[in-house]
Amino acid sequence: MIIDSHAHVFKEYYNEAEIKEIFEKKDIIVNIVGYDLLSSIESVELAKNFDNAFSTCGFHPYDIDKLNKDTLNNLKKILLEPKTIALGEIGLDYFRDLTPKESQVEGFRKQIRLAKEMNIPIVIHSRDAFFDTISILYDEGYFKGVFHSFDYGVLEVKKVLDMGFYVSFSGMITFNKRDELREAAKIVPLDRLLLETDSPYLTPVPLRGKKNMPHNVEIIYDYFANLRGIRKDTLYKIVCNNFFEIFKKTSLTMGKEVSMFKILRKEILGPEMVLMELDAPNVSKTAEPGQFVVVRVYEKGERIPLTIADFDRVKGTITIVFQKIGKTTHLLGTKKEGDSLADVFGPLGNPTEIESFGKVVVVGGGIGIAPIYPISRKLKSKGNEVISIIGYRSKDYVFWEERMRSVSDKLLISTNDGSYGEKGFVTDVLKRVLEEENDIKRVFTIGPAIMMKAVSDMTRPYNIKTIASLNSLMVCGMGMCGACRVTVNGETKFTCSDGPDFDAHSVDFDELMKRLNIYKEEEKLSFEKWKEEVK
Known part of the structure; x- marks a missing residue:
């Protein structure tokens, strides 16, 4: 599964046939991001119509003049929609003088407070306004979300990471003369990374000059994988896992718990030996013999590798078998049927090479x-x-x-x-x-x-x-x-x-x-x- 964590797939930019084609690609999940009330409502409707779409709703700094008491109340309502996973994109943009800075700041603060009230992540737009952006975030005391289409350098990305945010990169990392952005991309921990197209904007090289499309995110994955020296299929899994981790509402509508994997069955196989069957459809879908998963029992716990002992693609489950030896395996062994694990990341590693040998x-x-x-x-x-x-x-x-x-x-x-x-x-x-x-x-x-x-x-x-x-x-x-x-x-x-x-x-x-x-x-x-x- 490939994730485009930020795109504007609206009728303003795409015709009906193009929109249908985008979402007929079942191997991609697209987060459709609104910029005002009407586009946010459109994103909600698209998310209802397509299984592989989610919506993010909010007021962009260029459209902040449309934010008032009534539209803020309406925004609050649509944020309750099952497939609305974040409030955004919100923030500050001083690159063009389209909206007074005072209005942007006031609107940014109001939307942060709403997100805080509703405990929903925010998707932040910040351009030529880094100091004011982080100052407001510190003032409001809210650090749950993503800096989308990150547009700064190493010092700035370190600050954003220290605050606890995820960082998303767009096709800009492929642009000439963006070395400082590439240096920032090199130091972002993989477990805090997202990738996006920001369609229809920021078309990556070599397609510059053409309208951007969500499937072009694959070019960005290619580029980033080469930049960081990792396999592209591994990067797919990393970003997918991160997307479901930061946007936790996704688990409620995808029929799975990506960040909290439920233990469906537990069996004691022998002295200190435990079997667990886990609800993990995203893992079981592509698992092969010989691969493994990395498990965390709780959010800040140790990551331990466990080989996949069995998988059932129809039921959407994997089976792990482990021996209680150290702290983490004993802690895992205390979990009961119906409990959930913080994270099961995979499948990882290369499948065993199997053919007709004799x-x-x-x-x-x-x-x-x-x-x-x-x-x-x-x-x-x-x-x-x-x-x-x-x-x-x-x-x-x-x-x-x-x-x-x-x-x-x-x-x-x-x-x-x-x-x-x-x-x-x-x-x-x-x-x-x-x-x-x-x-x-x-x-x-x-x-x-x-x-x-x-x-x-x-x-x-x-x-x-x-x-x-x-x-x-x-x-x-x-x-x-x-x-x-x-x-x-x-x-x-x-x-x-x-x-x-x-x-x-x-x-x-x-x-x-x-x-x-x-x-x-x-x-x-x-x-x-x-x-x-x-x-």
Whole structure:
């Protein structure tokens, strides 16, 4: 899904056929922004008529002379419409002397107070008026919203970010002689970013001179992705997530909770092992085996990566399976059916490469059995002969045996203590399979790093390509922070954006395991402190 967070799709600028064409593109969501009462009402009507449209209503500084007691009351009414997600665009514009500054300031203040009263975000227009804009915002004490079509430099964007606002960039970042704007765009945190066309204005290069259209936002995504060195599909997901996060009313009409994902089902699978089925239609719609999500339990909580264990596109759900080890997984484990999570961001990472290989072996250990299941299912659906080896600590930890059996031609189970299945490690079983089976084309493995290293070492002499899904330390999940870096074939790779699947024979597992233990003491202290706090 691609977001155009700010456009003026009105009959004044577009004919009926053009408007229909804009919203027939179901892969785009457009926020239609009014500039006075009549355009705001038109935006509300368009949002009612098209599922992929939202409305934002308010008085632009150039039209502030139309704001009076009656129109302000009418604005208040339409802000209550289900698909009206913000008050805007409002602000100050000193570039042209079209409206007295005093009137702009008074109108800006009135609309901020209305937004504050209704607890709705504001969409801010500020041009050649930065100091007055932020001074009024500080005076009014309201910092929920977006600076749209940002038109300033690095110092200004830092101030806006410090105040807590999101920042939206338009086609201006593609213009010549806008280096200061591009420098500002480089430092905006990705979780505070929006992109827009401001259609029909500010047409991006190379279409300058033509009427701008919402679908041209894709050019802006391309440009921004190159500017920041990130994948465009990742940028789509980031902006989409941010849009639903700042404009929370969107969740009420899209049939989903993007910022508060409901736990539909919770199941205890074994000691400290929990399954949760989450309402996450935007994630499930594009999820593939091998991908993961980044979860936050509460708004200011730690971001933790969890591999998608299953997904249902019809129900709009994803399933996660995790083991309660540290503070955040224990905190997540306290959540009950019907509770919601602050954020589930994804799907992230590259899907597992799956085709018709022939005979394949999948090896899952512990919690890694959960994400190996959708991989096995897809391998089976592609006509592969699937031999599955799954290992547990003991019988008490066994889960998803029947699920794995349903997607395997042969299922082999081991436990460390021999309390269920064969006694020993998965590598003991794998050794026998490699000796007995001919023509194995590929091995897939997910589990503890030490187990995946052992699997890799065992398959190397047989020259069987082995794919390991790595579980590195991770913070951003988008390839920006570098926390998840691993060495593969002598080169630094990021697990989140280059992986999580890698050729196991090329992975420096010793380095990976060392990095996984680097914060053990800090994690232990954090967990102990949290346990004391919740006593």
